[in-house]
Amino acid sequence: MIKIELADRVKNLPPYLFAAIDKMKQKALSKGVDVIDLSIGDPDIPTPQHIIDAMKKAVDNPAHHRYPSYEGMISYREAVANWYRERFNVSLDPKTEVLSLIGSKEGIGHIPLAFVNPGDVVLVPSPGYPVYPVGTLFAGGESYIMPLKEDNGFLPDFKSIPEDKLEKAKLMFLNYPNNPTAAVAPKEFFKEAIELAAKYNIIICHDAAYSEIYYDHERPESFLGIEGAKDVGIEFHSLSKTYNMTGWRIGFAVGNKDVIFGLGKIKTNLDSGVFQAIQEASIIALQTDDAVLSGIRNIYQDRRDTLYEGLKGIGLEINKPKATFYLWTKVPKGFDSTTFVAHLLENAGVLGTPGVGFGAHGEGYIRFALTQSVERIKEAVERIRKEL
Numbered sequence: 001m002i003k004i005e006l007a008d009r010v011k012n013l014p015p016y017l018f019a020a021i022d023k024m025k026q027k028a029l030s031k032g033v034d035v036i037d038l039s040i041g042d043p044d045i046p047t048p049q050h051i052i053d054a055m056k057k058a059v060d061n062p063a064h065h066r067y068p069s070y071e072g073m074i075s076y077r078e079a080v081a082n083w084y085r086e087r088f089n090v091s092l093d094p095k096t097e098v099l100s101l102i103g104s105k106e107g108i109g110h111i112p113l114a115f116v117n118p119g120d121v122v123l124v125p126s127p128g129y130p131v132y133p134v135g136t137l138f139a140g141g142e143s144y145i146m147p148l149k150e151d152n153g154f155l156p157d158f159k160s161i162p163e164d165k166l167e168k169a170k171l172m173f174l175n176y177p178n179n180p181t182a183a184v185a186p187k188e189f190f191k192e193a194i195e196l197a198a199k200y201n202i203i204i205c206h207d208a209a210y211s212e213i214y215y216d217h218e219r220p221e222s223f224l225g226i227e228g229a230k231d232v233g234i235e236f237h238s239l240s241k242t243y244n245m246t247g248w249r250i251g252f253a254v255g256n257k258d259v260i261f262g263l264g265k266i267k268t269n270l271d272s273g274v275f276q277a278i279q280e281a282s283i284i285a286l287q288t289d290d291a292v293l294s295g296i297r298n299i300y301q302d303r304r305d306t307l308y309e310g311l312k313g314i315g316l317e318i319n320k321p322k323a324t325f326y327l328w329t330k331v332p333k334g335f336d337s338t339t340f341v342a343h344l345l346e347n348a349g350v351l352g353t354p355g356v357g358f359g360a361h362g363e364g365y366i367r368f369a370l371t372q373s374v375e376r377i378k379e380a381v382e383r384i385r386k387e388l
């Protein structure tokens with residue numbers, strides 16, 4: 001046997017905290033516990049039928065069985081541009097300002113490779129999607145953590161970032177509506193971010209995966225809809241959450257053409273694009289009548305109201321989310337996020353995600369996902385009530 005040693009970039013990965021939780025869940029299941037899993041950020045609602053039908057038809061076309069184009073079919077990129085114009089009144093050149101992705105995670109993970117040299121700084125929010133610091137690590141960059149604090153609306157405080165870090169920063173990741181805190185960013189905040197980016201030459205990568213999952217008919221802002229955004233950055237989007245297509249693996253990046261070009265360069269050398277049949281179905285998805293999306297939002301809104309009112313009634317501290325399908329809940333006294341998750345699983349058979357899994361600044365919270373039916377959520381609340 002040869003000696004097989006992992007590369008430093010793998011050895012240096014942060015510990016995967018969810019593995020321990022998964023073990024606990026498996027143990028509970030094997031004991032026959034009826035676990036209500038509110039830890040999963042993956043819609044339980046199936047992909048709408050008209051999208052599935054489009055896929056079935058597209059699969060029969062032999063033209064789609066060959067390698068796709070790297071940047072995505074022009075018809076797909078046009079559908080993305082139309083979607084943007086209709087929703088956000090943003091105009092995009094489908095040829096240079098739109099790029100297909102194999103899910104937005106793929107683009108987010110790869111973008112530091114295009115712009116970050118070893119030693120460069122990437123500004124990363126905590127708590128946040130773990131791919132931001134990991135993509136940075138894989139590119140040899142250094143994450144500078146921007147804490148998202150409740151008293152600042154879970155927005156980073158740019159004034160607290162040291163000057164030398166700003167000078168070394170190449171990229172900044174932002175994500176609103178935010179996973180895991182469910183915060184929404186006001187226009188003013190995006191303006192501030194654009195000013196900062198322009199001053200220090202920082203590329204903004206805004207992750208808008210949850211832009212369509214919102215409540216009370218208040219559509220969140222698109223970063224790209226703010227004046228000057230296209231000069232400093234791009235926006236990542238996904239069909240995953242909007243159209244319940246997490247398994248299909250398709251998303252897109254839009255915005256600054258030089259940034260899109262750089263990301264495209266990396267992709268041309270690493271992957272060969274998205275299966276064209278999936279792109280065809282996604283064109284149909286992007287044309288979905290808003291009534292369908294509104295129906296999906298109503299389902300989440302019922303669940304949100306049920307879980308929010310339920311947990312608040314028990315005395316847990318919680319902000320009512322305006323968007324996303326998460327509830328970012330304060331851990332009660334006497335617990336940290338990991339011990340509270342373990343306590344709820346062992347004593348109530350309800351599983352949440354410990355906030356610390358999203359970075360050190362997630363400690364003190366747990367995340368509940370609205371990816372179960374209202375009936376199951378009611379049952380979860382009842383069980384937690386009896387326990388606390």
Ligand SMILES: *Cc1c(COP(=O)(O)O)cnc(C)c1O
Nearest residue numbers: 103104105129179209238240251
């Ligand atoms: C789910 C999610 C994504 C989307 O991932 P896909 O790869 O497009 O499925 C991106 N960012 C955040 C914050 C997410 O929660």
